[in-house]
Every structure is written in C-alpha cells, then in structure tokens.
Amino acid sequence: MNFFPTKKYTFSLIDTDEKSIERLKRRTYESNTLISKTTDKSFIGTINEDSFRIVSSERGTGALCVLDGTIKNQKGRMDIYINKTFKYLFSIILLFPVIALIVISATEGISLNILFLCLLQFAFIRFAFIGLFFYILSKRSVNKLADVLDTKSLSVA
Template identity: 35%
Template sequence: MKIFPTNNYAFELSKDSSKAMAELEQNTLITDSLVSEWTKKAFIGKVNENGFRIISSKPGRGAFCVLNGKLESKNGTIEITIHKAFRVMLSIIFLFPFIGFSIALFTKEKEIIISLIIPTLMFLVVFRFIFTELAFRIISKNGLKKLSKIIGITNLKKNEAQHSI
C-alpha cells in the first residue's frame, strides 16, 4: 500500500516538443522553488528544453500536486506526486492518532484505550483513502487539464505500473 498517491502518464503532443516547451515556458512563472505565488501565469516552476517540474499557480491548493514531465520529439511522460511540504504535513497528521493512542495507553486504563483501536484505524483509513486521495485526484486532474491545453496533449494514457513511496 502506498502512503501517498502518485500517477504516471504517457502522452503524445500535437506539435513538436520544442514548441510545446516554449508555450509552457510562456505560461510558467520560472522559479527554483515550488511555492505558491500570486501570478497571472498558469504554472510555477522549472521548464527546460526536454522537461519540466511545475505546480499549478492556483492559490491555496495549487501546490498540492507536482507535475514532473519529460519530452522527446512528440512523446512524453508525466509523473504527478504530492508536494514534499504536503507529504510532511500529512505524515504528521497521520501520526497524531498513534501518538495520542500511545500516550493514553501509558496514562489511562488499558480497557478503555484498547476500545479506541478501531476508531483510530478508521480515522487513518478515512483520512488517507477519502480526503487525501480525493484531493489528489481533483487537483491533479485540474493541473493535467491545464497542462494539456497549454502544450497540446492529444493522446494521454495512464501507466498502470506505479511505484510506491
């Protein structure tokens, strides 16, 4: 089981990769750090002649997903992951129930604490598989749509071979 979701895609472009990358560069606020900023551009990040590492410029939730892409002639690949800052924050949230459960186990009555095992596990499952997965799917889908319009993606296929983190 993966703690954090990722998506990998293979795609074809309607135009040459150099034109697509030039178009992406015009619509990207070029910076070394993947931090949300107010900008009129569609993306924030790094773009070079054969690849990119960008986030959506949408304030608040745009930085949740990082789009890493590589292009060769009219083909390319995209890997969408959760931003490192959000992975750290989500990891801390995932650890709260364990920390609270451990502290309570050493300070309270054991029978009452043992009855909290199921609700603790349910919290983790709901938070991971509903909130985190849903946010990832919605935000990555929006970023991918925006990217498809800008660089002219014609054929997008999801790669089923996902690597785990």
C-alpha cells in the same frame, strides 16, 4: 506501503517538441521553489530543453501536486506526486490517531474498540482526505497542462 499517492501519465503532442515547450515556458512563472505565488501564469516551476518540473499557480492548493515530466519525439511522460512540504504536513496529520492511541492506552489501557477506531481514523485521513484531495487537484493540474501543451492523447501509464 506507499502512504502518499502518485500517478504516471503518457501523452502525445500535436505540435513539435520545441513549440510545446515554448508554449509551456510562456505560461510558466520561472522559479526554483515550488510554492504558490500570485501570478498571471498557469504554472510555477522550471522548464529545461526537454523536461519540466512545475506546480499549478492556483493560490493555496496549486502547489500540492508536482508535475515532473519529459518530452521527446512528440511523446511525453509525466509523474505526479505530492509536494514535499505537503508530505510533511500530511505526515503530522496522520500521526494524530497514533498519538491518540498511545495516550489512551497509557491512561486507560488498550481495548479492541479504541484500536479499531484509531485505525479507522488513520484510514479515513489517508484515503478520504489525502486521496481525494490528490485525485481532484492532480486531475485539474493535468487538464490544465494538457491544454497548455496541446496534447492529442493523454493516458494513465
């Protein structure tokens, strides 16, 4: 089971590959580390001749979603996933209900109600908290990237 959501997109460009990559380079602050920084650019990351690995430059929440993709023959493919540092943070948060279950079962014994409540908390953190955050922020990042690259079609792969 994959605890952290991912998305895959395909897109086609209006301009040539070179023009789109050049436009993306102009709007990206060059950095090997994918962390939020105050900048006037739209993205932070690395861009090669036909590939990119970027995060949004929004302060605080922009680095949650990593956009990793390639562009060839006016077509592109992009994977969006949660940044490694946020995966560590979310893993710790996901451990809270498990730790609570262990502590409660060691002190009072395990009951079906406590087990159900801990599973419900785990599911809420995963699907409502992490899933909703990822959905909103990935949508925002994809729309910003589509605007920068000037895509004519964007679809979920």
